[in-house]
Amino acid sequence: VKICYASDLHGHLHHYQALLALVQSEKIEAVLLGGDLLPHQERRDSGLREQIRFVQETFGPFASELRNHGIRFLGLILGNDDFAGALPEFQKLEKQGLFSLLRDSPVFLDSELAVFGYPFVPPTPFLLKDFEKRDRNTDTDFPQRRVFITEENGIREIDAKTFFETRSTIEQDLASWEMPSFPCKTICVMHSPPFGTFLDRLSNGQCAGSRAIMEFISRTQPWLTLHGHIHESPQVSGKYFQKIENTLSVNPGQRVDRFCAVVFDSTAIEKTIFHTVYD
Numbered sequence: 001v002k003i004c005y006a007s008d009l010h011g012h013l014h015h016y017q018a019l020l021a022l023v024q025s026e027k028i029e030a031v032l033l034g035g036d037l038l039p040h041q042e043r044r045d046s047g048l049r050e051q052i053r054f055v056q057e058t059f060g061p062f063a064s065e066l067r068n069h070g071i072r073f074l075g076l077i078l079g080n081d082d083f084a085g086a087l088p089e090f091q092k093l094e095k096q097g098l099f100s101l102l103r104d105s106p107v108f109l110d111s112e113l114a115v116f117g118y119p120f121v122p123p124t125p126f127l128l129k130d131f132e133k134r135d136r137n138t139d140t141d142f143p144q145r146r147v148f149i150t151e152e153n154g155i156r157e158i159d160a161k162t163f164f165e166t167r168s169t170i171e172q173d174l175a176s177w178e179m180p181s182f183p184c185k186t187i188c189v190m191h192s193p194p195f196g197t198f199l200d201r202l203s204n205g206q207c208a209g210s211r212a213i214m215e216f217i218s219r220t221q222p223w224l225t226l227h228g229h230i231h232e233s234p235q236v237s238g239k240y241f242q243k244i245e246n247t248l249s250v251n252p253g254q255r256v257d258r259f260c261a262v263v264f265d266s267t268a269i270e271k272t273i274f275h276t277v278y279d
């Protein structure tokens with residue numbers, strides 16, 4: 001299967017158009033998207049409204065167009081810059097069969113490719129916390145005191161410590177995943193990259209990925225893991241993929257000026273993978 005993976009499109013229309021063009025020129029059959037898909041919002045309630053509108057007016061038609069271009073599988077997760085309040089809009093489109101929201105139980109891309117998804121990232125300096133969780137069970141530090149989250153009747157400000165301590169950790173979540181065994185190939189689309197790799201470097205060179213995700217990869221060794229979140233990492237580290245034991249892990253990064261994505265054939269991934277900007 002010829003697959004295209006990209007992340008962190010942040011609502012940039014030129015990126016969505018570039019993705020459509022790539023799908024046509026490379027004869028892509030399946031598209032995977034790794035979160036932070038909606039326009040970045042500084043404001044709270046109006047920000048959520050703007051993102052919902054983007055899903056309705058832009059993302060839905062984009063997904064239909066992919067279908068018209070012959071894409072038979074579109075799988076996606078949200079990311080920490082997407083409001084959880086936009087999720088019901090995605091679920092409506094998912095019910096129409098336009099794509100699959102990737103979760104902690106597998107969706108089958110074809111008879112041997114099982115795809116999982118995980119949107120949560122460890123605490124960031126940003127205030128919206130819908131898709132943030134403590135990384136490991138022993139973590140007690142949070143970057144802020146007051147943060148905000150989406151609830152049924154809108155956006156609510158909340159104490160960071162109370163919030164983080166009352167939801168599960170990334171480590172706890174991933175401990176319960178049941179991975180299908182050989183001969184099935186497993187793809188995990190996870191917004192956060194694994195910690196301490198070439199895939200999680202900030203512009204100052206520091207690592208900002210998830211330790212729990214790194215442990216999960218080492219323990220379960222999925223066939224392929226696809227990440228995003230840290231846009232600058234491939235530029236800083238000079239690498240967009242890394243072998244972690246038997247797993248190939250990828251973070252194509254993202255830029256505003258040029259659309260970053262990877263394309264590969266699932267029958268020979270390491271031989272066929274290329275990056276739209278860094279190759």
Ligand SMILES: [Fe+2]
Nearest residue numbers: 036079080229
């Ligand atoms: Fe992100």
